[in-house]
Amino acid sequence: MDKNEMSVLYINMFVGILGLVLIIIGVSRYIENIGGTSSYILILGFICTMIYINHLESRAGISKKIIWIRTVVPIFTLLVISYFIF
16 A cells, blocks of 8 residues: 555544544433443444454554554543543
8 A cells, every 4th residue: 555545544544533432422421311221232332343443444454553542542432431421
């Protein structure tokens, strides 16, 4: 891949991270307002989505270091939001 294709890939990764963070915020607000044990299935869905995105990014040729950094950001955001809400 040339440098231009890699920069487009990283921009798409950033948008993906932003989307996952917004999903985390939405799930946490849903759990806060609606509650119930059945709402935690949304967190399981989020984890499955992250696993699938990691798989796709590894097949696209993105380095493992960048993939792990991208994975840690939404998880850290989920932990911070969970700490303040619960």
